[in-house]
Amino acid sequence: MAAISPQPTFEENCFSSPISFSTTNLLPCLEPDYKPFIPANSLRRMSRVLKMGLAASLKCIADSGIKVSGPIVTGTGKGSLQDTEKFLKEIVTYKETALNPTPFIQSTYNSVNGLIALQQKCTAYNNTFVHRGFSFENALLDSMMLLQEGEDHVLTGAFEEITREHFYIKSRIGFWKEEQIDSRELLSHHSPGSVAGEGAAFFMLTNQPTEKSYASITGLKLLYKPATEKLLSALQTFAPAVDAVITGRNGDSRFDHFYDTVEKYFGNTPQIPFKQLCGEYDTASAFGMWLGAHLLRAQELPQAWIGQPIAKPVNRLLLYNHFYGEQHVLIMLERV
Amino acid sequence: MAERVFITGVGMITAIGDNVTENLQQLLAQQSGLGYTRYIDTIYKDVLPVGEVKHANESLFQLAGLPPQEGLTRTTLLGLIAMREALEDAGISELNSVPAGFINASTVGGMCDTERVYFDIIDPGKEGSFLQYIDTLDCADCTQRIADIVGFSDHIATISTACSSSANALMFGARMIKQGLYSRMVCGGTEALTRFTLNGFNSLKNVDKQFCRPFDQQRTGLNLGEGAAYLVLESESFAKANNSRILGELSGYCNTNEAFHPTSPSPDGDGAFDAMRKAMEMSGIAREDVSYINVHGTATLNNDISEGKALERLFGTDVPPFSSTKPFTGHTLAAAGAIEAIYALLAIREGLIYPNLNFSEKMEELQITPVTTLMQGVAINHVISNSFGFGGNNASLVISKYEG
Amino acid sequence: MEDLKTKLKEQIIEALNLQDTKPEDIDDNAPLFGEGLGLDSIDSLELMVLLERQYHIKVEDPREGRKILQSVQSMADFIQSKQPA
Secondary structure, three states: OEEEOOOOOOOOOHHHOOOOOOOOOEOOOOOOOOOOOOOHHHHOOOOHHHHHHHHHHHHHHHHHOOOOOOOEEEEOOOOOHHHHHHHHHHHHHOOOOOOOOHHHHHHOOOHHHHHHHHHHOOOOOEEEEOOHHHHHHHHHHHHHHHHHOOOOEEEEEEEEOOOHHHHHHHHOOOOEOOOOOOHHHHHHOOEOOEOEOOEEEEEEEEOOOOOOOOOEEEEEEEEEOOOHHHHHHHHHHHOOOOOEEEEOOOOEOOOHHHHHHHHHHOOOOOEEEOHHHHOEOOOHHHHHHHHHHHHHHHOOOOHHHHOOOOOOOOOEEEEEEEEOOOEEEEEEEEOO | OOOOEEEEEEEEEEOOEOOHHHHHHHHHOOOOOOEOOOOOOOOOOOOOOEEOOOOOHHHHHHHHOOOOOOOOOHHHHHHHHHHHHHHHHOOOOOHHHOOEEEEEEOOOOOHHHHHHHHHHHOOOOOOOHHHHHOOOOOHHHHHHHHHHHHOOOOOEEEEOEOEOHHHHHHHHHHHHHHOOOOOEEEEEEEEOOOHHHHHHHHHOOOEOOOOOOOOEOOOOOEOEEOEEEEEEEEEHHHHHHOOOOOOEEEEEEEEEEOOOOOOOOOOOOHHHHHHHHHHHHHHOOOHHHOOEEEOOOOOOHHHHHHHHHHHHHHHOOOOOOEEOOHHHHOEOHHHHHHHHHHHHHHHHHHOOEOOOOOOOOEOOOOOOOOOOOOEOOOOOOEEEEEEEOHHHEEEEEEEEOOOO | OHHHHHHHHHHHHHHOOOOOOOHHHOOOOOOOEOOOOOEOHHHHHHHHHHHHHHHOOOOOOHHHHHHHOOOHHHHHHHHHHHOOO
16 A cells, blocks of 8 residues: 555654644645655656556555556546646636646546556556546456456555645635635534545555455445435445444534534544545545555554554454535455 | 347437437448537637537427437537337337337447536536436446336446447346346447547547548548447347347457557457447358448547558458448537447348448548448348447447348 | 847746746757657647747647757747847
């Protein structure tokens, strides 16, 4: 696995660092030096989210010890906002003449996938999902199906960026809190909206566990605009006892009731929030899964990161997340 | 043993017709839908031909059976029209009688409407109904609007892999059926013309000021198009138990990546070669079983060399009859895979091979030339349909006759 | 001509974001594509945009473009040939 996020997750021993926070309702990524990962000739042209996606995927590949010759499947909700914004503006600035093609090319949602395949010279199956809070989970589903169909390994991931401009745009429809808050206190602020985040997370999925494995994905369920009853019914069939719930609770009072339902269903089971670490974005659940997988392998996470001690052993985790009440996901993770 | 996947309903809207019947009529009449745009505000409006659906948005609302309203993009409307036809064609009156998934595809989603109001959206000094388009840019918007209006409530997803998007949507849906997750999946794509894509492809110097000439030595590029198409896929056991009208079979498919360059295929067509070969292998058909190939054939300098070389490498001296239907519809980007899958199905059912319009001179790099006149009364059993896109995303489908 | 070539090199470096390259690193006659700077087809389109934005010269055909863009010298020669006498 590998993740670039608003926390120092790309570094070795990231959990010994204090957590990063913001007071502007926007949690930007801590970006690494990309030069060790991406040749200068490619780097010069790439926009931000492409660098994040490619670097995270390359680190994941290195971490796995597997040379990628297999499928690559990703998800993103908004793709490269920077390139889309740039091309839209250049069309106007240059009155539709003398336009550089690079922002147009890079604004296509599958450009990160294409770059990874190009860099790895990988000609296998390649797919990109662009569906808000279902983007990463559809990529996961596709990957799990590929493993069932006989692939040994699949590289799967998600990437997202927020720009100043897009932050403003989404503020106009109430995505973010009106009051500026300390992101560490996200869950104490029960008011409409959340804080914006961004990140890239990649996972090498294999058919069989190895000594490098972090966790096992044993269940996946996607629910589109479910009523509370449907969510409850899904929990009943999908998630018997778990040791903790990785919850996508994000402080948005309009949709907290879904998280309340899940919390109540699991009684005293510890709830581990993650949005105070990564912010809210379409593919934030990928960060949640990264965190959960770390917990399962290490059997602990720093209290500073998750706000509470967790009793061992941790064998089964449920990740529950939704994106503005529409796309709800349940991912079951188990210790290997 | 994984189930076979059958096609039991189809619906579409393109520059050559508002539904499948009209599309077929124009294909038979060899009548292209290319022309200058009436609805896009661009300096190229009388310069670059496009395959535009012959309706302004007001009229699309009517065709979709909805009162005009803000917040529904042209992309959504095109998709809705095609979706309604597909569901009706499949005899589905009650969508939730059986769990059904919806896999949609688009490349620029609601950009057709967003680009008109973008500078108002980012202006704090401006208010207005344009605010309804703030969240309509991304590809998921049209998928969810269509899902909510017609009533999909199970699995929904949107794929965006440039020009191969809806072919990949068909593949994903078929695989979900074979995995036993659903008995019925509705898959396809929708794309509207935008100033954004027109300028994007123009900046790549990839567009033709004339009507496009696929596989022609003098070709200089593509014409953009718009449209939507959906296919209802059902498992064999479900289709039979349901007494569904089986139109054909999605018997083979393959997705590969070119891994050569961000926008160009390899000159020898490695990705295309592999995609077609593996799709045929999955289908269990030999080279001589292929009756017709609906090529990607965008008429760009690179695609046609690459795809042509791949055909020659795969079939040797016996390349089956092939043609590009993009001179009829323009290149409909994400919708192309599904539109052309329906054309493949029609070819089988009607015994047709479509002409590759605007062709006159063989490419110097190739031995082969496309079919140039409409062929009728042909026994068509298996059709390969290709869709190759930016980012090296290649998809080949095999559509086969259902013998019953 | 020498001034034009120096200016061109600076503009190429800026347009293509060649951060580690200085104008003096680029030989007038060295191939820009393939070897030399190792540029690709997207770069050639960007250089054609440079010609249009900075020198108001429009090159429509990418094939013609490749010939003009072979080296800094060939670009400078082309620009000069398009200047009013």
